[in-house]
Each structure stands twice: as C-alpha cells, then as structure tokens.
Amino acid sequence: MSRKNILIILILSLPVSLSGIVFVWLGVMDLFLFTAIFIINIVGLCYFLLFPLSQIDELVKYLQHYSGLSDGGAPDLDAFFDNGSLRLALNNNRQIISDYYNLATRINKELEVLLDMLPMPIIQINLDRRVMRQNISANLLLGGQALGKDLVMVLRLPAVIEAVDSVIRTAESVNIEVSVGSTDVQRFLCYITAPVGEKSNEAIIIVFNDISDVVKGQKMRIDFIANASHEIRTPLATLAGCIETLEGPARGNLVAEEKFLGVARNEIDRMIVMVNGLLSLSALESSQQGKPSDIVDIQVGIRRVVQNLYNKTTLETTNAAIKFHEREEPLNVIGNENELEQLWTNLLSNALRYGNGQVDIRIKKLDSPSGSKHNINYLKIDFIDNGSGIEERYIPRLTERFYRIDPARSRDLGGTGLGLAIVKHIVAGHSGRLEIRSQIGTGSTFSVFLPVA
Numbered sequence: 001m002s003r004k005n006i007l008i009i010l011i012l013s014l015p016v017s018l019s020g021i022v023f024v025w026l027g028v029m030d031l032f033l034f035t036a037i038f039i040i041n042i043v044g045l046c047y048f049l050l051f052p053l054s055q056i057d058e059l060v061k062y063l064q065h066y067s068g069l070s071d072g073g074a075p076d077l078d079a080f081f082d083n084g085s086l087r088l089a090l091n092n093n094r095q096i097i098s099d100y101y102n103l104a105t106r107i108n109k110e111l112e113v114l115l116d117m118l119p120m121p122i123i124q125i126n127l128d129r130r131v132m133r134q135n136i137s138a139n140l141l142l143g144g145q146a147l148g149k150d151l152v153m154v155l156r157l158p159a160v161i162e163a164v165d166s167v168i169r170t171a172e173s174v175n176i177e178v179s180v181g182s183t184d185v186q187r188f189l190c191y192i193t194a195p196v197g198e199k200s201n202e203a204i205i206i207v208f209n210d211i212s213d214v215v216k217g218q219k220m221r222i223d224f225i226a227n228a229s230h231e232i233r234t235p236l237a238t239l240a241g242c243i244e245t246l247e248g249p250a251r252g253n254l255v256a257e258e259k260f261l262g263v264a265r266n267e268i269d270r271m272i273v274m275v276n277g278l279l280s281l282s283a284l285e286s287s288q289q290g291k292p293s294d295i296v297d298i299q300v301g302i303r304r305v306v307q308n309l310y311n312k313t314t315l316e317t318t319n320a321a322i323k324f325h326e327r328e329e330p331l332n333v334i335g336n337e338n339e340l341e342q343l344w345t346n347l348l349s350n351a352l353r354y355g356n357g358q359v360d361i362r363i364k365k366l367d368s369p370s371g372s373k374h375n376i377n378y379l380k381i382d383f384i385d386n387g388s389g390i391e392e393r394y395i396p397r398l399t400e401r402f403y404r405i406d407p408a409r410s411r412d413l414g415g416t417g418l419g420l421a422i423v424k425h426i427v428a429g430h431s432g433r434l435e436i437r438s439q440i441g442t443g444s445t446f447s448v449f450l451p452v453a
Contacts (some may be wrong), residue, residue: 227402355385
C-alpha cells in the first residue's frame with residue numbers, strides 16, 4: 001500500500017477517532033482504548049505530513065544552489081510528493097540552462113578570437129575607468145595586459161582620458177582624433193561609446209582606428225596640388241614675360257628677340273617634359289601598360305641609356321663620367337623594355353644632375369634569403385654618385401610627385417620633380433623594390449632590386 005493511500009485512510013479515520021469520545025461518554029468504549037487509537041492516529045498523521053515537508057526542504061536547498069551546471073540532477077522525491085514529473089521538469093530545465101551556458105561560452109570565445117584578429121586596438125572599461133577587456137592590438141597601445149587597472153595608469157593619451165570622463169558624465173558617445181608619438185608617427189580616430197549593458201554592469205567601448213595613411217594621403221594630395229600649380233604657373237609666367245618684352249622694348253631688336261625666344265622655347269620644352277611625365281605617371285598608376293611579360297636583358301637597356309646621355313651636348317661639354325661595370329653573362333628579367341629604359345634614364349639623369357657628374361653603375365646577383373617562402377633570385381642594380389648627399393629626413397619623400405629638397409636648384413638643373421615618382425611606380429610594377437641610401441659629403445646610392453627571369 002502506498003504512502004498516499006495510507007495518508008487518505010488516516011485522514012478519513014480521524015473523524016471516526018473523534019467520534020469515539022461519544023462512545024466513551026456512553027460507556028460503550030474503554031477510555032484507554034480510545035486514547036491509544038487517537039494517539040496512533042495523530043502520530044501517523046504527523047509523520048505523513050512532516051515527511052513531505054522534509055522533501056520540500058530538500059527541494060528548496062537544491063533550487064537555492066541550482067545553476068544548471070552541476071553534475072548532479074534533481075533530488076529523488078517520494079512518490080507521495082512527486083510522481084516523477086517534477087524531477088523530470090527540473091532536469092530538463094537544468095539541461096536547457098547548461099546548453100545555453102555552453103553556447104554563451106562558445107560565442108564569447110569566438111568573439112574574443114574575432115576581436116584579437118581585428119587590427120584596431122579595442123578596450124572595454126567600466127564606469128570606474130578600469131580595464132575589463134582588451135584585444136591583442138591594444139596591448140601595444142597599453143604597454144601589455146592592463147586588466148583591472150585604471151585607464152589613466154596605462155594609457156598616456158590625456159585627450160582620450162578627458163573624453164572618457166566626458167562620456168561617463170554625459171552618457172553620450174564621443175569621436176576624437178589623437179596622435180601617438182612625439183612626432184605624430186601614428187594618427188588615430190578614437191570612438192568612445194556611451195555606456196552599454198545593464199545598469200549594474202555598464203561598460204564603455206573604446207575603438208582606435210588608425211588613419212595615419214589617410215592623413216598622409218591627404219597631405220600628399222594637398223602638396224601635389226600646390227606643387228603642380230606652382231610648376232605650371234612658373235613657366236607660364238616666364239612665357240608671359242617673354243611675350244610682353246617681345247611686344248614692347250625688344251620689338252625689332254634681333255639680338256633681344258633671339259634671347260627671349262630662346263627662353264620661351266626652353267620653358268615650353270620644360271612644360272612638355274613635365275606633361276609627358278605626368279601622363280607616364282598616370283598610365284603607370286592606373287596600370288594601363290599591363291603586366292610585364294617580356295624577357296629583357298637589363299644590361300642592353302642600361303648600355304643604350306648611357307650612350308644616349310653621352311651623345312647629348314650638355315654631357316659632352318662637361319666633365320661627367322659614367323662607369324658602367326658590365327658583366328659578361330646576360331642578366332634577364334621579366335619586364336617591359338620601354339618602362340625599364342625609362343627607369344634607367346630617370347635614375348642616371350638624377351645621379352648626373354645632383355651627383356657632380358660622376359656615376360658608377362654596378363649590378364650584383366642576389367640569392368633568395370634562406371628560409372624564404374619563394375625561391376626567387378634578384379638582381380641588384382646600383383646607381384652610385386659622389387654628390388653632396390641627402391639628409392636622412394628627406395629620403396622617405398624623394399619619390400613623391402613634385403617633391404624637391406632644393407626647388408630652385410632642381411629647376412635650374414632642369415628637373416621636373418617627377419623622375420623618382422615614375423621610378424617608384426615602374427619598380428613596383430616589376431615586382432621589385434627601390435632602396436635609397438645617402439651620406440652627407442659622400443654621395444648617394446639608388447638601388448633597384450628586380451627578380452631574375
């Protein structure tokens with residue numbers, strides 16, 4: 001017989017037991033027998049009522065510590081209290097919570113991996129400015145792991161700290177632009193979100209987007225427009241002056257006319273060279289020439305360029321000397337012959353113009369570095385001059401369009417400011433690289449590295 005049936009019998013027998021009082025009063029039942037029956041009935045009821053309470057207490061303790069993550073399931077309950085459905089429901093809920101917890105853990109790990117893959121530094125702080133999370137990119141900015149530390153102790157950017165304090169006060173997102181490094185080496189657009197999350201656990205996200213290349217590009221574009229305008233305006237002003245003089249004081253004076261016509265002719269030639277340079281540069285930048293595919297012996301092209309420059313009157317009447325150290329075997333690369341000849345012409349002309357007329361051209365074979373993924377050998381072509389040299393701070397900008405260290409001297413020597421920009425694009429189009437080394441008072445070396453065919 002089940003506990004439930006026994007309890008029903010005891011509950012039903014309680015009125016019968018109480019009715020025994022009447023029988024005792026009438027003398028039909030013995031008082032001792034009535035008392036014994038009544039006590040047995042009460043004790044039985046108390047037992048069967050208190051036992052479920054102990055079951056409830058055990059269930060309450062389980063629920064108080066219930067997280068759905070423990071190994072144990074719900075406690076075994078007596079059949080009187082539970083026919084199995086309650087335990088089954090609790091265990092099902094436990095499994096659901098466990099599944100959600102595992103899913104949340106997996107998503108959290110995936111997000112951490114994703115954040116670490118992002119190139120921009122990302123930092124999460126609480127409203128006390130303490131670092132709660134950071135990705136790998138933020139390690140360099142913060143100087144390593146900074147979890148739990150006050151942001152002001154690990155981030156040396158006062159503008160960002162002030163912006164964070166403003167966000168905490170106003171609960172509004174902020175965008176600011178900051179520089180890292182004493183010389184503005186890196187430029188960041190910093191986005192600081194308004195507090196997000198539950199009131200008791202609000203967080204602020206700080207994202208640093210590197211805009212150094214964008215800022216540099218904007219500056220180069222502004223410089224190009226300014227320089228191009230100046231380069232065009234200068235010869236036009238000279239031409240206007242020549243025409244005005246020829247129409248006025250020099251009219252009819254054959255000597256003066258010849259002189260000013262010569263000046264005008266030189267300025268026109270310079271503008272033609274500059275426009276052709278711009279067209280060449282535009283074609284190279286837009287890849288209109290197509291990918292190089294011919295086998296070219298670079299020594300043949302260099303020899304032809306050297307001979308052409310030697311045949312120029314300006315070179316014949318100076319003390320210029322070009323030493324080309326040829327090798328006996330052919331030195332082939334995959335390239336565009338016309339572009340490579342333009343490359344050698346620009347480098348040699350530049351070396352002659354600024355190197356006091358003394359130029360050495362040397363070619364060296366280089367094996368691919370040990371451990372390199374690509375087994376490619378290179379040719380290193382050096383153009384060495386003995387000029388006055390270039391200060392190191394100017395070298396990174398030498399390949400910018402219209403950039404000149406000494407504009408007046410460059411213009412007097414016939415330079416357009418486009419030669420090295422064209423060199424850079426031709427080298428890049430041939431999967432090579434350009435290296436510039438210089439020492440004040442000694443001279444400069446322009447080295448081109450091209451893969452061997």
